[in-house]
Amino acid sequence: MKLRKELLGIVLAFSMTGIIATSANANAYQEIYDQQEKQEQKIKTLLESEFISADEQSILKNELSTFAQAKNSQNRQGLLALIAQSEEQVSQVSQSVASMEANTIQTELGQVEIQIDTLVEKSDEAFISKADQDQIKDLVEKYQTVSDTKEITPVRALADEAKTLTEAVTDNQKELISLVDTLKADNESSDTLLKKPYLSDSEKKELNQNKADNQQFFEDADVKQAVVDRQEASSKLIETISQKQAATAKDFKSYEDKAKSLINETKSLLSNGDLSDEEKTELTSAKTQLEDSLVLKDYTPGNLKTGFTDLDDQYTNAKTSSDKRIADKKKAAEAAAEAEREKQEKEQAAQAKAAEEANQASSNQTGSNQSTPSPSLVGEWYQAPDGYKFLKVESGKTYGQVKIPSNFTLITATEAQSYTPGRGNGYAKQ
Structure with a gap:
């Protein structure tokens, strides 16, 4: 077995004092070094802990230094004694660190519990989304799984999650309220629009239904996308009807009075004019379409202008034809009356002449004794x-x-x- 450099140095040192360094001795020392290496790792781990005190850090660092100084001079029994002493110190520090960590865990768990309780209470408020309510429930379950932990890391991770969720829930609630405020503003815009002229019954019905659909979110809302979709639909409807109302107002401003006047003239022509059946049908149809536009029946902006133009053309042509027929008939009637008058005058003249002749004859017969x-x-x-x-x-x-x-x-x-x-x-x- 190949010995470490340090271990080789110790074996050589023992040889100089007359102690025979056998293979068995080498293996024994190797085991001591391996044991000490594990002990050093424990010490280093403890030194990195946030729960170790300054005195405890000093003790453990001293343990490391003591062994480092003794490893080249102490025999195996001396090194084992140092390791045993170190293990006792490490055990004491470990217990102290564990106790400090346990206390910290309980303290921070209590803080997390307060955060979660606050979140649970907030989940019952208006305008908390279902997604956030579900995350709060998940957080409660996570808390229950770490409530018996012996390590601080999962507790702090849970604390960070609780903090992040609290901020997110608050922000999401504000956003939902802001969206609902937009719906309320839309209803105010609808009320303003409903007071304007030139809205059809169907448009008024749509605006009132839109207000009712918005109203359902005023007290509470828990699905953001539903509010977003409602606001988009509401805004689009109001914009569409507003644009149509403005265009309709422009159309009526230019043609409403002219259309009403033309309709009255058309009614007069239909009643008093000399029209063909075809002309009557065409005029009536064009008049009806214009009347429908005036009451916004099947109306789109520009219909009033188009209807007025169509009826005006029909009226002008029909009026021209009617006036010609009436003039022709009047002329014919006047000619017939003149002929009848001349005829009567001739007949009366003939009667007068005949009466005069008869009178003259009667006078002649009366004799000279009777004079007029x-x-x-x-x-x-x-x-x-x-x-x-x-x-x-x-x-x-x-x-x-x-x-x-x-x-x-x-x-x-x-x-x-x-x-x-x-x-x-x-x-x-x-």
């Missing part, structure tokens, strides 16, 4: 004698007073019944 009385002059008017009327032969009209008797024929009241009394004018009157 003369009209009397009253101011500038000639008054027909009693029982007589002045007849305007050309028009067939009779009068009671005239200015120029020579322009009229004097007939009896009986004969005048065959004619029409004339209206007064500057030369004849009743």
